[in-house]
Structures are given as C-alpha cells and as structure tokens.
Amino acid sequence: MAVTIRDVARASGVHISTVSRTFSAPHLVNPETRSRVLATAEQLGYRPNRAARALITGRTHNIGLIVADIANPFFPPLIKAAETHARRRDYHVFVADTDEDPIVELDLVQALAKQVDGILLCSPRMSDDQIEQVRREVPLVVINRMITGLPAVVMDVGHGAREAVRHLLDLGHRHLVYLAGPRGSWTNREIRRAAGATARAAGAELTVLGPNQPVEETGAASAEAVLRTGATAVLAYNDLMAIGLLQSLQDRGVDVPGQVSVVGIDDIAYSVLVRPRLTTVANPTATAGRTAVDMLLQQGDDGATGQVTLRTDLIIRNSTGPGPYAPAVAITAEVAAAHVKE
Amino acid sequence: MAVTIRDVARASGVHISTVSRTFSAPHLVNPETRSRVLATAEQLGYRPNRAARALITGRTHNIGLIVADIANPFFPPLIKAAETHARRRDYHVFVADTDEDPIVELDLVQALAKQVDGILLCSPRMSDDQIEQVRREVPLVVINRMITGLPAVVMDVGHGAREAVRHLLDLGHRHLVYLAGPRGSWTNREIRRAAGATARAAGAELTVLGPNQPVEETGAASAEAVLRTGATAVLAYNDLMAIGLLQSLQDRGVDVPGQVSVVGIDDIAYSVLVRPRLTTVANPTATAGRTAVDMLLQQGDDGATGQVTLRTDLIIRNSTGPGPYAPAVAITAEVAAAHVKE
DNA sequence: CTCCATTCGGCAAACGTTTGCAACAGCTTA
DNA sequence: TAAGCTGTTGCAAACGTTTGCCGAATGGAG
Numbered sequence: 001m002a003v004t005i006r007d008v009a010r011a012s013g014v015h016i017s018t019v020s021r022t023f024s025a026p027h028l029v030n031p032e033t034r035s036r037v038l039a040t041a042e043q044l045g046y047r048p049n050r051a052a053r054a055l056i057t058g059r060t061h062n063i064g065l066i067v068a069d070i071a072n073p074f075f076p077p078l079i080k081a082a083e084t085h086a087r088r089r090d091y092h093v094f095v096a097d098t099d100e101d102p103i104v105e106l107d108l109v110q111a112l113a114k115q116v117d118g119i120l121l122c123s124p125r126m127s128d129d130q131i132e133q134v135r136r137e138v139p140l141v142v143i144n145r146m147i148t149g150l151p152a153v154v155m156d157v158g159h160g161a162r163e164a165v166r167h168l169l170d171l172g173h174r175h176l177v178y179l180a181g182p183r184g185s186w187t188n189r190e191i192r193r194a195a196g197a198t199a200r201a202a203g204a205e206l207t208v209l210g211p212n213q214p215v216e217e218t219g220a221a222s223a224e225a226v227l228r229t230g231a232t233a234v235l236a237y238n239d240l241m242a243i244g245l246l247q248s249l250q251d252r253g254v255d256v257p258g259q260v261s262v263v264g265i266d267d268i269a270y271s272v273l274v275r276p277r278l279t280t281v282a283n284p285t286a287t288a289g290r291t292a293v294d295m296l297l298q299q300g301d302d303g304a305t306g307q308v309t310l311r312t313d314l315i316i317r318n319s320t321g322p323g324p325y326a327p328a329v330a331i332t333a334e335v336a337a338a339h340v341k342e
Numbered sequence: 343m344a345v346t347i348r349d350v351a352r353a354s355g356v357h358i359s360t361v362s363r364t365f366s367a368p369h370l371v372n373p374e375t376r377s378r379v380l381a382t383a384e385q386l387g388y389r390p391n392r393a394a395r396a397l398i399t400g401r402t403h404n405i406g407l408i409v410a411d412i413a414n415p416f417f418p419p420l421i422k423a424a425e426t427h428a429r430r431r432d433y434h435v436f437v438a439d440t441d442e443d444p445i446v447e448l449d450l451v452q453a454l455a456k457q458v459d460g461i462l463l464c465s466p467r468m469s470d471d472q473i474e475q476v477r478r479e480v481p482l483v484v485i486n487r488m489i490t491g492l493p494a495v496v497m498d499v500g501h502g503a504r505e506a507v508r509h510l511l512d513l514g515h516r517h518l519v520y521l522a523g524p525r526g527s528w529t530n531r532e533i534r535r536a537a538g539a540t541a542r543a544a545g546a547e548l549t550v551l552g553p554n555q556p557v558e559e560t561g562a563a564s565a566e567a568v569l570r571t572g573a574t575a576v577l578a579y580n581d582l583m584a585i586g587l588l589q590s591l592q593d594r595g596v597d598v599p600g601q602v603s604v605v606g607i608d609d610i611a612y613s614v615l616v617r618p619r620l621t622t623v624a625n626p627t628a629t630a631g632r633t634a635v636d637m638l639l640q641q642g643d644d645g646a647t648g649q650v651t652l653r654t655d656l657i658i659r660n661s662t663g664p665g666p667y668a669p670a671v672a673i674t675a676e677v678a679a680a681h682v683k684e
Numbered sequence: 685c686t687c688c689a690t691t692c693g694g695c696a697a698a699c700g701t702t703t704g705c706a707a708c709a710g711c712t713t714a
Numbered sequence: 715t716a717a718g719c720t721g722t723t724g725c726a727a728a729c730g731t732t733t734g735c736c737g738a739a740t741g742g743a744g
Contacts, residue, residue: 002456004730015694020732030692045479047456051402052730054393055699062436062457070422071611073415080412080439087438087450092457094404095437096429097422112434114344114389115404137387216615243615250617269413270612273558273585275592346700357724362702372722394700397729 012040064112064119073268082289113138118296145186153308158194160281160312165198172326173233180210181237219244239264257321276318354382406454406461415610424631455480460638487528495650500536502623502654507540514668515575522552523579561586581606599663618660
C-alpha cells in the first residue's frame with residue numbers, strides 16, 4: 001500500500017541502502033544519483049516510515065508534553081511555543097493532560113516513555129521521588145518546579161511575588177491576603193514563601209487562604225473569606241483566581257481597586273480583557289516552552305542538567321490602588337506604571 | 343538497555359512468541375504460563391515497544407490533532423476532551439498548530455500521516471481539493487467544516503446564528519452588523535449566510551464587516567467601524583472578537599447593552615468573566631472532540647463517512663438589550679433569559 | 685603501467701515485535 | 715486402537731529502515 005524505500009530503489013535502479021543514504025546521509029551519495037533518487041521519491045510520494053527508523057536508531061523524533069490541564073489558559077501559550085519550536089527541529093509533540101492527578105501523571109509519563117525521546121513535565125504534581133524514578137526511564141525536563149539534579153526551567157515567581165507585595169506595600173496596604181494555589185505545587189510554595197517574607201520584613205500582615213484549585217470558581221468563592229479577613233489587598237496564585245475574585249467582589253458592590261486591590265500571576269491573555277485590567281506578574285511561558293525543548297534536545301549530547309530561571313515582571317494595570325496607609329503623595333497606579341516603564 | 347520481549351522470554355523460560363501473545367492475545371496462552379510471564383514482565387519493568395509493534399501491524403495507536411491556533415481559547419477544551427477520550431481508548435495524540443496557515447497545515451498533515459492511524463482536522467483552512475487529496479493518504483475526520491463525502495463533525499452554527507439574530511430582532515434591533523471571521527473559514531460562511539437570511543426575512547439590515555483575524559484585537563479595532571455603520575447590535579464571529587469589541591466600546595463611553603448590543607459565538611470560558619457577561623452561542627466543543635475521536639477510530643472497521651451535526655444554543659446573558667424598535671412590552675435580557683430557561 | 689587513495693554503492697544484519705504454520709500432548713469418539 | 719480434535723507452544727518470516735563492512739570503479743602520483 002504505502003510506498004517504501006524499496007519501491008523507490010527499484011524505480012530508480014539503485015539499492016535500498018542508497019535510497020536510505022540519500023535521506024539520512026546525503027553527502028555519502030553521488031549528487032547525480034542523489035537527485036535521481038530524490039526525483040523518483042518525490043514522484044512516488046515517498047515518506048520515510050518513522051517507526052522503522054525509530055526501531056533501529058532508537059530515536060523517535062517525538063517528544064511528550066505533559067500538563068496539568070490543557071484548558072487552563074496558562075498552558076496553551078506554552079504548548080503552542082513548545083510545539084512550534086519542536087517542529088522546527090523536526091520533532092513532533094504528544095500532548096497529554098493529567099487533570100491535576102499525580103497518578104494519571106505517572107501512568108502517562110510511563111506510557112509515553114518508550115515512544116518519545118524525552119518528556120517535558122509542566123508543573124508536575126508527582127512527588128520528587130517519583131520524578132527521579134521516572135527520569136531513569138526517559139530524559140526529562142521539568143517546567144515550573146525545581147528538583148535538585150534535574151534539568152528544569154522555572155519562572156522566578158519568587159521575584160514576581162516580592163515585586164507584587166512590595167507594590168502593594170508601597171501603595172499603603174498593611175494587611176494582605178495570599179489566595180493560595182493547589183497542594184503539591186512548587187510554584188505555590190515559592191509564592192507563599194516570598195510573599196510572606198516580604199510582608200513580614202515590612203511589618204505587614206499576610207493571611208493565607210487555601211489551598212485551592214487554581215480555577216476562577218474558587219477565586220469567586222473566596223470573596224467572602226477575603227472580606228472577612230479585613231485585608232485590603234489580595235495576591236492570587238494565578239490570574240484565573242484573581243479574575244474570579246475580582247468579579248465576585250464587584251458583583252457584591254466592593255470597589256476594585258477602591259476598597260480592595262487585586263493582583264494576579266501569569267498575565268494570561270484575559271487579564272487585559274477584564275475591567276479593571278488586572279495588575280499581574282507576567283510569566284514568560286512561551287520562552288519557557290522553547291527553552292525546555294532546547295534543553296531536552298541537547299540533553300542527549302552531554303548529560304548537562306542545567307536549571308534555567310526565567311525572569312518574571314510585575315505589570316501594573318488598574319486593579320491595584322492606594323491602601324489605607326497610602327503615603328501623602330499617593331502613588332496611583334498610573335504613577336507607578338510610569339515609574340516601572342522607566 | 344531497555345528491556346525487551348526477549349528478556350522477558352528468557353527470564354520466564356518461554357519463547358518470545360508466548361510473551362507476545364500474553365499481551366496481544368492472552369486467550370491463546372495457558373493461564374498458568376500467562377501469569378508467570380506477566381509476573382516477570384512486571385518485575386523487569388517491561389513495556390512493549392510501540393514502534394516495533396506499529397511496524398508489523400501497521401497501526402500506531404496514535405492520532406494527530408491539527409488546530410489553527412492552540413492559544414485560541416476555542417480549542418483547548420476540544421483538545422482536552424479529544425486527548426482524554428483517545429487515551430481512554432489507548433491512543434496517544436499528537437497536537438499541532440498551523441498558525442492559521444494553509445501551507446503549514448498541508449505540510450503538517452503529510453508529515454504526520456505516516457505516524458498516526460488518523461488525523462482530526464479542526465477548522466481547516468486548506469482548500470477542499472487539498473483535503474480530499476490528503477484523505478487518500480490517511481484517515482481523516484474534519485471538525486467544523488462540511489465537505490461532501492468526508493466524515494465530519496460540525497457544530498450547527500447556522501442554527502445558533504439564526505437564534506442570535508432572531509433574539510436581536512425580538513429586542514427591537516433593525517440594523518445589525520456581522521463582524522466576520524477569517525477568509526476560508528467554513529464556519530464564517532455559514533454564519534454569514536444564516537444571519538443574512540434571517541435578517542433579510544425580517545426586513546432588517548445586516549452589514550458585514552470583514553474578513554478579520556479571529557482575535558480580540560480586531561474586535562477592538564472594529565469599534566469605530568461598527569459605530570460608523572449606525573447599527574445597534576453586533577454579532578461577532580467569535581467570543582474573542584465580541585469581547586474585544588465590547589471592551590473597546592465601553593472604553594469609548596458607549597454603553598453595552600444600553601446603546602449597542604453584542605453577541606459572541608463559542609461560549610468560551612471567558613465570556614462569563616467579562617462585564618457585562620456576554621450573550622453568546624454555545625458550541626459543544628468537548629462533545630465535538632470526543633465524537634470526532636470515536637468516528638476516527640471506527641473508520642477502520644467500515645468505511646462509513648458519517649457527518650454529525652451538533653446542536654448549538656444561544657445563551658442569553660447581559661450584553662444584549664432592547665433596541666430602538668423595542669416592542670411596547672420590553673423584552674429585557676432577564677425576561678428573555680427566563681423564557682429560554684423554561 | 686602499477687599502486688594507492690578516494691568515492692560510491694551493494695550486501696546483509698539488526699532493531700522489537702506479530703502471526704501463520706507446524707508440532708505436540710492429551711482427550712474424545714467411533 | 716486409530717483418528718480427530720483442542721489447547722498450548724515453538725519456529726521463523728516479515729515489517730521498513732539504518733549502518734558497518736567490503737568491493738568496484740575512478741583518478742592521480744610515481
């Protein structure tokens with residue numbers, strides 16, 4: 001049915017090995033022969049069978065990309081960038097969704113292990129031990145989690161969180177809430193730690209609410225709890241929760257940022273679509289995807305296990321404003337934005 | 343390095359064919375032997391090599407999923423549903439992004455053809471001819487486009503568009519705008535046709551603005567043009583454009599739905615996150631993804647080329663309100679919503 | 685004219701499976 | 715007791731490539 005290397009060989013009067021070489025080691029075959037082979041291959045519509053190639057070379061030219069939830073808007077830009085980048089290097093990408101379930105995650109990476117040259121593990125929920133173990137079966141690059149000895153690319157959320165808290169402090173807020181993310185998330189721990197330390201250093205109070213599923217519903221559902229704490233500013237684990245909270249606050253007549261300031265994390269596409277536009281910490285997810293692909297593909301050459309940290313930046317928009325202890329010269333969002341731009 | 347069927351055979355004292363059968367045709371091997379083999383396989387951590395299996399059976403147990411833009415929020419729910427559904431049937435999914443480019447699309451499906459048992463083509467931008475041609479190389483299911491003779495699952499956007507226009511007409515709007523989608527989109531043509539026919543039948547005017555890239559920026563950029571037409575209601579190709587338009591209108595002081603009503607299509611997650619909440623046509627994308635997977639996997643058995651049409655429904659929220667010709671008893675969004683709920 | 689180096693292409697083994705065929709044992713049936 | 719079935723297993727070919735090895739052809743140097 002399908003046209004194989006053998007058909008091409010017959011049609012162009014050479015041995016199959018010559019055809020093979022025209023594709024995988026062109027410099028070893030006479031230019032004249034080569035072009036003849038290429039012509040017949042083209043004409044016959046020949047496409048190398050990757051499975052056969054994989055069988056003998058041991059390289060599939062496929063990679064796996066495992067994320068917690070494809071529908072979470074944090075991931076699509078990362079998936080897109082990784083896929084495009086991988087394809088440019090002649091790799092195809094299996095995408096799989098764990099639904100935030102560590103068990104599914106483990107199953108998945110083991111099922112994929114034999115079919116790929118490596119796996120990109122985004123925000124894994126497995127234990128460190130499980131990841132270490134799995135790493136022995138297949139090359140791995142972890143995204144958004146730091147595990148010693150494992151190649152990883154992480155966004156420096158700690159930095160972003162510190163900036164965010166400092167921004168709120170500067171605005172005159174003294175009681176903050178951290179609306180936490182899911183249990184088992186490295187990112188969540190980092191944020192909490194960084195935010196807590198920064199607030200404490202300034203003598204401000206930080207109340208942690210959570211853990212929570214990182215979706216807008218939980219953000220919305222937390223509005224009551226947030227108000228009850230008496231805090232005037234909230235940092236949320238991600239934009240989704242921040243947006244849910246923001247709308248829920250407005251729906252019950254609380255002015256944002258007049259009464260409560262809200263900061264998100266991720267800078268997903270929708271953070272500029274809500275009103276007020278969301279102040280948030282921008283994560284370079286596309287860069288992370290591309291970098292991770294590069295690290296994975298280089299891994300074969302040397303066993304280098306670099307850990308890349310990507311910079312995150314606070315983007316000040318309109319969901320944050322002066323707090324009860326605002327300095328005499330009020331730092332409004334606009335002023336601060338101008339300042340940051342500088 | 344990796345443990346093969348041969349290792350298992352040696353370790354359990356049987357021939358490799360017995361091991362093979364233990365996995366692919368268990369009923370052919372003695373229960374006792376079978377459990378012994380399974381035990382050693384388990385212990386050795388054996389995982390069948392899919393490439394080798396594919397080579398001989400011709401079935402890869404992989405499918406390809408090609409979309410125009412992973413980051414477009416319309417797709418992730420579809421991708422997620424398709425992937426989960428496929429995995430449940432022991433298939434893995436290659437996801438690829440064409441960036442709305444027909445050339446990339448063609449390349450992609452041809453590159454993937456040999457590595458998969460079939461391809462899901464979402465909202466393809468290729469010509470009918472190209473699709474027909476490609477269909478000869480690999481089983482195909484087309485999503486969101488109807489091509490005679492090709493298995494497809496489409497959302498009945500025509501129905502949704504009619505409902506939407508009728509809703510606006512009922513509210514007393516007499517001059518509508520259709521903010522069109524990308525050239526080459528089947529969906530776009532369907533909507534335009536249905537909306538046009540419905541408006542015309544009611545003696546109302548429908549101005550088409552476009553074609554446009556289906557992103558929020560073009561929606562926002564169209565605000566001026568929309569206002570210039572003098573229309574009081576807009577149906578947009580998708581929610582993204584509708585939201586862009588909606589915010590842009592509000593930013594320039596136009597009240598929605600007071601002065602202009604806006605209707606989107608797709609019911610992406612964010613349509614409830616903006617204020618006013620977006621009235622929109624809900625597309626069952628998850629169902630579409632699952633159905634398409636089923637159709638693709640059944641295709642091998644018989645050559646049935648069903649075409650499934652999925653029902654779409656208008657969801658009335660708060661971005662639509664009475665127009666200049668509103669009936670004496672004003673049909674407010676709330677009333678209409680209550681009516682629809684019934 | 686001989687020798688050597690270089691370039692090119694053929695040969696065949698190997699990758700890890702599946703599967704048609706055959707062999708064999710133990711039964712049942714006539 | 716022979717014939718035939720059934721259930722279980724082994725044997726070996728096949729799938730479409732890649733690649734180490736070897737021989738043939740070519741051309742240049744001496």
